[in-house]
Structure formats: structure tokens, C-alpha cells
Amino acid sequence: xTRHALIVFGGQGRFSARVLPPMITRLREAGCTVVLAxxxxxxxxxxxxxGLTVVSLRPERWHPSGTPVPTTSGSGxxxxxxxxxxxxxxxxxxxxxxxxxxxxxxxxxxxxxxxSWVRASGDTMAAAAAADLVVAANAEAVRAVWExxxxxxxxxxxxxxxxxxxxxxxxxxxxxxx
Amino acid sequence: xxxxGRPAAERPHALFVGxxxxxxxxxxxxxxxxxxxxxxAAGFDVTVLTVDREFxxxxxxxxxxxxxxxxxxxxxxxxxxxxxxxxxxLRRWSRARVYSPTAWLERRTRRTxxxxxxxxxxxxxxxxxxxxxxxxxxxxVDVTVATVNPNVDAYAAYRLHEKHAVPFVVDQRDAWTxxxxxxxxxxxxxxxxxxxxxxxxxxxxxxxxxxxxxRAWHAATYPTVAPRMRxxxxxxxxxxxxxxxxxxGDAPLRFGYIGTLVPPVPLQELLDGWHSAVADPALDDAVVxxxxxxxxxxxxxxxxxxxxxAAAPDRVSYGGPVAKAxxxxxxxxxxxxxxxxxxxxxxxxxxxxEYVATGLPVVSVHAPDAGCVEVLRDYPQWxxxxxxxxxxxxxxxxRAARSIRGSGSAERDACVAHAERxxxxxxxxxxxxxxxxxxxxxxxxx
Numbered sequence: 001x002t003r004h005a006l007i008v009f010g011g012q013g014r015f016s017a018r019v020l021p022p023m024i025t026r027l028r029e030a031g032c033t034v035v036l037a038x039x040x041x042x043x044x045x046x047x048x049x050x051g052l053t054v055v056s057l058r059p060e061r062w063h064p065s066g067t068p069v070p071t072t073s074g075s076g077x078x079x080x081x082x083x084x085x086x087x088x089x090x091x092x093x094x095x096x097x098x099x100x101x102x103x104x105x106x107x108x109x110x111x112x113x114x115x116s117w118v119r120a121s122g123d124t125m126a127a128a129a130a131a132d133l134v135v136a137a138n139a140e141a142v143r144a145v146w147e148x149x150x151x152x153x154x155x156x157x158x159x160x161x162x163x164x165x166x167x168x169x170x171x172x173x174x175x176x177x178x
Numbered sequence: 179x180x181x182x183g184r185p186a187a188e189r190p191h192a193l194f195v196g197x198x199x200x201x202x203x204x205x206x207x208x209x210x211x212x213x214x215x216x217x218x219a220a221g222f223d224v225t226v227l228t229v230d231r232e233f234x235x236x237x238x239x240x241x242x243x244x245x246x247x248x249x250x251x252x253x254x255x256x257x258x259x260x261x262x263x264x265x266x267x268l269r270r271w272s273r274a275r276v277y278s279p280t281a282w283l284e285r286r287t288r289r290t291x292x293x294x295x296x297x298x299x300x301x302x303x304x305x306x307x308x309x310x311x312x313x314x315x316x317x318x319v320d321v322t323v324a325t326v327n328p329n330v331d332a333y334a335a336y337r338l339h340e341k342h343a344v345p346f347v348v349d350q351r352d353a354w355t356x357x358x359x360x361x362x363x364x365x366x367x368x369x370x371x372x373x374x375x376x377x378x379x380x381x382x383x384x385x386x387x388x389x390x391x392x393r394a395w396h397a398a399t400y401p402t403v404a405p406r407m408r409x410x411x412x413x414x415x416x417x418x419x420x421x422x423x424x425x426x427g428d429a430p431l432r433f434g435y436i437g438t439l440v441p442p443v444p445l446q447e448l449l450d451g452w453h454s455a456v457a458d459p460a461l462d463d464a465v466v467x468x469x470x471x472x473x474x475x476x477x478x479x480x481x482x483x484x485x486x487x488a489a490a491p492d493r494v495s496y497g498g499p500v501a502k503a504x505x506x507x508x509x510x511x512x513x514x515x516x517x518x519x520x521x522x523x524x525x526x527x528x529x530x531x532e533y534v535a536t537g538l539p540v541v542s543v544h545a546p547d548a549g550c551v552e553v554l555r556d557y558p559q560w561x562x563x564x565x566x567x568x569x570x571x572x573x574x575x576x577r578a579a580r581s582i583r584g585s586g587s588a589e590r591d592a593c594v595a596h597a598e599r600x601x602x603x604x605x606x607x608x609x610x611x612x613x614x615x616x617x618x619x620x621x622x623x624x
Contacts, residue, residue: 018480111276136268139279146268146276156267161477163266166236 002031003132003171006124006155008148009038010057010114010140020137023161024052030168032133037124039114039140055124057117111143118144131155133167190617191317192222193310193338195324195331197299199228199254200244203471203499205438206351208528209412210325211247212602213349213610217323218249220610221619225313227306227334230256237264239471243503247418257309259302262286295370299328306334314342321383321617322346329354329375336378345383345616349410356395358524359442379403383616386410386609389549391523410609411553412528413602414535418502421537421594422510424587430463431579433541434512436500437529438471439482444566448518448543449489451563451571456492458572460579466494466516469508505532514539514561514578517550525549531600537593541578543571553600558592559585 005027009020020036027034037055118124128134128148136145136159149157156167194214198206218224226248234240248254263283265271275282290300313319322344324335335346355372357364365371379385379400385407387393397404433452439445448466455461468486473479486496500508509515515533517540519525526549533540539559543566544550554560559581563574581589598604614620 018484022478022480022483142268142271142279143276146271149268157269158266159268160266162236162264163268165477166266169235 002033004127004130005032005034005133005135006127006131007034007036007135007137008114008118008124008141008145009036009137010111010117010144019161023135023137023164026161026164026168027133030171035124035127035131037118037121037127039117055121055127057114057121057124111140114140115144115147118148128152128155133158133164135159135164189221189223190320190614190619192217192224192613192617193227193313193319193322193335193344194224195227195306195310195322195334197229197259197302197328197331198325199226200248201231201240201242202229202234203239203241203244203438203502204234204474205528206325206327207244208415208418208602209349209351211244212413212415212606213323213325214252215247215249216603216606216610217613218251220614222320222613222617224249224252225317225319226252226254227309227313228254228256229302230258233259233261236266237261241502243501247502255309255313257302257305259299259305261298261301263298291370294330294333295374296329296333299330302328303330303333306330307337310334310338311341314338314344319344320619321613323349323613325349325351326354327352329371329378332378332382333374336381339381346381347384347386347613347616348378348382349386350392350396351386351388353392353395353524355399356392356524358392359521361395361522361524376400382406384408384609384612388412389524389526389552391549395524408609408612411600411605412526412531413600413605414531414597415602418505419509419532419535420506421535421590422512424590425513425582430465431461431513431582432465432467432511433514433516433575433578434467434469434509435516435518436469436505436508436532437527438474439468439479439518440474441479441481442520444518444520444543445482445485447566447568447571448516449485449492449494450568451543451575452489452494453492454568455572455575458576458579460576464493464579466492467512468494468496469498469500471499472496509536509538512536512538513582514541516540517542517544517554519544519548519550521545521548523547523549526552530554531597531602534593534597534600537590537597539578539582539593541574543574557596559589 007023024034035053035055037057039057129152133156134145134148136142142159145157145159158164158167194217196210198204198210200207200211214224214226231240287297294300294303319338322335322338324331324346326332326349332348335348338344339346355363355365355375380403383406385403387396387407387409388411390409393407393409397407452466472482486494515536515538517530517533519527522545530550530553534553534557539561540554540557542554542560542562561574561578564570
């Protein structure tokens with residue numbers, strides 16, 4: 001039985017991108033079709049993966065150089081008049097973490113951005129509706145996949161390679177028992 | 179029956195507390211299994227408190243065959259443990275965790291640390307202690323042996339001692355407050371962890387360590403406990419490993435590694451040295467065969483996968499994990515073994531005991547003062563690299579290759595004879611005799 005997997009990859013860190021090729025290979029070995037919804041540019045390491053369906057998340061937000069165009073400032077986002085809206089309490093722990101991460105890594109695509117890109121991507125939402133498994137490949141994709149799980153009760157929703165292995169193991173055990 | 183529900187004629191009852199236990203494939207599982215089996219052989223009825231199988235399936239990986247090696251007289255009580263921090267099923271994540279992961283983690287850590295200050299495993303503390311109390315209520319426990327890590331295992335033994343005066347032994351297999359890799363303090367002297375370590379050690383009847391460097395550090399740190407500290411080295415398990423047959427024919431030499439490779443093991447240093455040596459005539463067509471898990475977790479460590487893939491053109495292959503029952507046969511297919519470990523005198527590793535038991539030549543790529551040197555120092559077929567530099571590693575590999583071609587059964591027999599003293603049961607015997615004494619029994623060798 002062919003199963004369908006959707007991998008969501010938010011952000012573009014080289015370190016976290018390394019997890020994608022073995023994850024895709026592992027899912028295909030287990031008989032899954034794989035769709036990757038990735039914040040552009042698509043990690044170089046994936047250019048060697050034949051026949052991979054890649055959905056680019058909000059490419060218009062990215063400069064051709066591959067550098068993301070900032071869409072948020074601090075813990076909020078810019079409204080139509082350039083005013084900060086939806087800003088967290090700047091004294092909150094979350095806002096502090098956000099500031100520190102952004103200071104270290106200005107191109108960081110956070111969980112909020114990834115979720116808004118996923119929600120706006122018809123192809124990604126269609127893939128989620130057809131999926132048996134949705135995987136958050138890195139931390140920036142966790143919120144998006146968690147929200148997908150809330151709106152789609154069917155698929156398994158997991159994080160990381162451990163989640164992939166866990167679900168494949170559960171499927172394997174279910175098929176051997178049934 | 180006595181007032182505590184125990185028939186007077188029954189064997190004494192030992193409680194063994196250890197998260198690493200079959201079917202886990204984690205480090206320390208062989209020592210835990212041997213200790214529990216050893217307690218049974220020493221005349222105890224043994225109850226083991228460990229974690230549920232599902233925990234290992236989800237977090238650490240399993241070797242189902244190990245369960246068949248548990249002494250059938252042992253009662254195993256499995257206490258469920260879930261580690262929310264390692265939960266990969268996002269349907270089990272709360273909104274607070276998804277939207278404020280750092281705050282969620284801090285809250286969680288603060289709450290569980292109030293019970294026992296150990297990351298992740300403090301989640302298990304209350305349930306483990308409750309289970310220990312239940313075991314004791316059902317049948318009085320005469321002595322507890324707790325092996326770490328996690329250190330919460332020792333916490334359960336401590337609480338049972340505190341409430342019911344059951345004497346206990348801590349097998350401090352891994353250090354908690356000491357950084358074993360560089361010899362510095364891992365946790366401050368005034369930290370909650372250090373305070374708990376002192377409290378547990380001071381209440382313990384004995385504290386065991388895997389090598390003398392570990393014992394000495396802790397003896398200096400807790401001088402009042404020093405007289406009750408003991409070195410219980412690891413060893414090789416009869417039946418799981420045996421001398422490899424002498425090499426016959428002129429097939430390409432096979433240098434092998436069997437075990438779990440855990441960062442920061444000097445894998446790259448080995449591969450660089452091998453790359454330098456591979457063109458040497460001594461290594462004509464020789465291969466490196468890496469077997470075992472890559473990293474602690476079921477998912478292979480991505481960096482190591484990449485390192486090994488990149489070394490494939492140098493005739494380096496990765497053959498995946500080996501089931502415990504197949505280890506002896508796998509060693510039999512190798513001509514020399516690669517000892518690649520990180521760390522200094524505090525790190526012995528259990529692997530070195532298996533290695534010497536095979537009687538195969540051993541090539542060492544590690545610090546010159548590594549704990550395993552205590553075992554290898556007089557081993558007749560030991561080829562240590564003078565340093566981690568590629569030229570020195572290459573030199574050790576070539577010396578080993580030349581020696582393999584020039585040696586026969588006499589050299590193999592000398593190696594096997596050297597290994598005899600490191601049999602696990604020989605290492606454990608004095609410690610198990612001490613456990614009998616602590617339980618108030620006659621001190622006889624098991």
C-alpha cells in the first residue's frame with residue numbers, strides 16, 4: 001500500500017537541511033511518496049534527489065540572491081502602514097528569545113512565518129489533505145505541522161527523523177500484527 | 179511468614195534498579211544484566227525495576243535477543259516513562275509548547291527538578307520510588323543495587339533506604355558531577371546535583387566505579403565515603419564473545435569496529451589515518467568494516483553517516499548494527515580491531531574487554547592516558563597510535579597489518595590468556611560478595 005508523506009521544512013539552515021536527504025530516502029524505501037514543502041531556496045543537497053516534488057513556500061518573499069526579505073520586526077510584523085502589529089509583550093520570555101535568535105541569525109525564518117507560508121500555499125495544503133504522514137523537518141516547521149494536524153485529523157504529525165522512524169515502526173508493527 | 183510478609187526460609191531479596199536493561203541496547207546494559215544475573219547466582223531472589231519496552235523503542239533502540247539472557251528466576255517490573263522533551267508525536271504537544279517552546283521547557287524543568295535535579299529523568303522519579311515501595315511492601319527488600327545513569331535510579335534506592343532502612347549500593351557506572359572526558363567538574367560543587375550526589379553517596383553502603391581514576395576523583399571529592407568506594411571494572415561476558423579463530427588464507431585484511439559510535443569519538447582521525455595508510459603495501463586491499471549504531475538514538479547520526487560515506491572510496495564500509503547474539507561471529511570475520519574512543523583516564527569503555535577476549539590485534543586511536551590502556555597495556559597484540567595525527571594513526575595500522583601476516587596461533591593464545599583476568603564474572607565476584615555482606619548474609623563467593 002502506497003502511503004503519502006509531506007515534509008515541511010522551514011528556514012534554510014545548512015545544518016537542519018542535512019536531515020532532509022536521509023529522511024526522504026528513508027520514506028521512499030518504506031514505500032511512501034514524498035512531497036517537500038520548503039522555504040526557498042531549496043537546499044542544495046536536494047538537487048540530487050530525483051523526482052522529488054518540491055513546493056516552494058512564498059518564493060516572492062525571497063530575494064533572488066537567496067536572502068530572505070525581512071517580513072517581521074522583533075516579535076511582531078509590519079502592518080500596511082509600517083506600524084508594528086501583533087507584537088508580543090517585549091518583556092515576555094518569548095519576545096526575549098525571539099530577539100536573541102534574530103540577533104544571532106538575521107535570516108532566521110521563525111515558526112510563525114513558516115505557518116503563514118504553509119497556510120497560504122494551496123499546493124501544501126492539498127498535499128497535507130492527502131498525506132498519511134506530515135513531518136516537521138526542523139524546529140521552524142513545528143508550529144505549521146502542529147496546526148496542520150489540528151485542521152487535518154487523518155495523518156500522523158511528527159517532528160524530526162525520530163518521528164519518521166517511530167511512525168514507520170508503528171506501521172510495520174501494525175501490518176505484521178494485522 | 180514474618181511480620182513483613184516474607185517466609186523465613188526464602189532466599190534473600192535483592193532489588194536491582196536500572197534503566198539500562200534488556201531489551202535496551204544502550205551503554206551499560208551488559209553490566210546491568212550481568213549484575214542482576216550475578217545477584218541471582220549469588221543466592222538472591224532478584225526483582226529488577228526498569229523502564230517499559232516502549233521507552234527503548236521510542237528513544238534508545240532495542241536488541242530483543244538480550245531479553246533471552248535474563249536469568250529466568252528474575253522478576254522484572256517495568257515502570258513506564260515518557261520523556262516529553264523527546265516526544266516526536268506532535269499530536270501530543272500542547273499549544274503552549276508549540277507556541278512558547280523555551281518557556282514550556284523552563285517551566286517543565288523547574289517543576290520536575292523540585293523532586294530530583296536530573297534533566298529528563300526527573301520525570302521518572304516519583305513513579306520509580308512508588309514502584310520500589312510497592313516491591314518492598316509485597317516482599318521485604320534486603321538490599322538494593324542501583325546502577326546509573328540515569329542517577330534517578332540511585333534516588334529510588336536512597337528513598338527506599340530513607341523510609342524503610344534498606345541498605346543500598348550505587349553502581350556509579352557513569353559520572354554525574356564529573357566531566358569524564360576532560361576531568362573537570364561538570365556541575366558546580368554547590369549545585370543541586372552535587373548536593374544530591376553527596377547525600378546519596380553518604381547514605382550508600384558502597385559506591386562502585388568502573389575504573390580507579392573515577393574512584394580516586396570521587397574519593398577526593400567525598401573523603402568520608404572513600405572507604406566504602408570500590409572499583410568494579412567491566413568485563414567480557416562468557417557466551418557472548420569468544421576467541422576469534424586464527425587467520426587462514428590470504429584474503430584482504432579486515433580491520434573492524436563493533437560498538438556504538440558516539441560523538442565526539444575520533445572517527446575522522448581514524449579515517450584520515452586510514453586514508454594516509456591505505457596505499458601502503460602492508461594494507462594491500464585491506465578494508466575497514468564499521469559495525470554498530472551511529473549515535474545514542476535509533477536514528478543514525480547524520481554527521482557520521484556522511485563521514486563514512488565520504489570514506490567509502492578508501493574501502494571503508496558501514497555494515498549497520500550487530501545483534502548481541504551475532505557479535506562473536508562478527509568478530510570472527512575480522513583480522514584486527516579498531517579501538518576508537520574519546521576521553522582520558524576516566525573513560526574505559528566496555529568494548530575494550532570484548533576486544534581483548536577475541537585475541538585479535540587491537541589498533542588504538544585515542545588519548546594515551548585513556549582508561550582502556552589499563553586493560554591493553556600488557557596485551558601482546560596492541561598497536562597504539564602515538565598521536566591522533568594521520569601519520570601516527572597510519573603507522574599503527576601498518577604495524578598491525580605486518581604483525582597479523584607474521585603471527586599465528588601462539589600470539590593469539592597469548593592474547594586470550596591475557597584476557598582471562600577480565601572476564602565479567604571475575605570482576606563482579608568480589609562486589610557481589612560484598613552485597614551479600616551488606617544484606618547481612620554470610621560472605622561467600624558466588
